């Protein structure tokens with residue numbers, strides 16, 4: 001095991017039907033001025049907006065609407081939100097949505113309290129924010145586990161970077177699987193694949209030797225695969241839906257990362273693919289993962305062999321990777337970028353490869369040339 005300190009600051013409310021009572025209970029802790037932050041039109045379409053407004057009004061809150069947080073949230077949207085928080089003297093941010101809304105709000109919460117440009121502060125001065133506007137998250141689409149941690153993935157359009165920024169931890173997160181029932185199946189699948197990816201990215205980090213976190217991780221991977229198959233077979237399978245929601249949380253609440261240096265090289269590559277194409281995160285990962293693993297597995301063959309046995313029930317590292325690729329095909333995620341309508345030219349491939357962050361936890365240090373090869377193989 002690597003050394004670690006572990007504290008977990010997020011209060012979790014989990015369970016079918018828990019949303020209203022949990023929100024009412026939590027709202028008592030915060031001041032009057034609430035920023036209600038959400039994405040596109042799904043919140044109003046599903047009727048959840050009206051339910052939330054009623055709860056906020058009954059609690060005597062003054063509500064400022066912050067709508068239109070897009071999938072792959074932009075830095076400009078973060079700045080817009082921070083300005084609103086300052087202008088309306090916001091006491092509390094209520095983020096309602098999937099990973100994009102949650103991520104955007106974590107950084108709004110920090111940016112609103114600092115004069116500096118937060119991107120410059122974190123990447124230029126290597127300083128992290130210390131003061132935050134309190135926030136809570138109501139999860140309406142699971143998979144990223146974003147509500148569990150203080151990392152956020154933000155697209156800086158001018159810089160053509162999709163990068164991690166560090167912001168607020170939510171004070172609380174409400175995970176009511178009923179709220180995810182309106183998510184289109186395509187997004188349910190790409191979200192759950194993101195969960196599987198987070199587990200794998202953690203598992204294949206250092207040390208290679210199996211530890212407690214890895215053994216729990218294997219169970220979460222098996223669970224995600226099994227329940228994803230169940231929910232595809234029957235979208236009304238509430239049990240599978242709730243399992244996937246908690247598996248998503250387990251992927252990112254830190255438990256699987258204890259004693260590990262995580263890999264996340266595939267994520268870094270997907271984020272830059274996203275910066276240039278604005279692609280769906282889970283779908284981008286689905287295309288990249290098997291190709292990426294075929295490039296690196298020989299550097300951690302024992303671990304890949306164990307993973308093949310424990311997660312996919314097959315013998316041999318390459319057989320495990322093939323099982324992953326077959327699974328991606330089975331659940332109708334793309335195996336090629338062209339299936340996502342993405343046709344990368346050489347200039348873009350070079351730009352993505354040159355701007356991809358190389359992670360310390362990956363078993364193989366990728367070169368720019370190898371990333372170019374990987375991207376060409378994904379076409």
Ligand code: NZQ
Pocket residue numbers: 038039040041042043046069070071072073097098099100101103140141142143144145146149151152153179180181182183184187191194252267281282
């Ligand atoms: O925008 P609306 O209209 O609300 O529609 C959304 C969006 O189009 C829809 N949706 C959400 N809840 C719904 C619903 N539709 C119907 N009913 C509901 N209840 O789902 C679509 C996708 O939402 P989004 O939040 O973009 O998806 P996801 O949760 O997959 O988040 C993706 C973002 O999270 C980042 C990704 O890079 C990407 O930007 N990630 C954040 C991580 C973190 N902070 O820990 C880790 C991940 O690796 C990931 O990078």
Ligand code: ZN
Pocket residue numbers: 144194197198267281
């Ligand atoms: Zn992810």
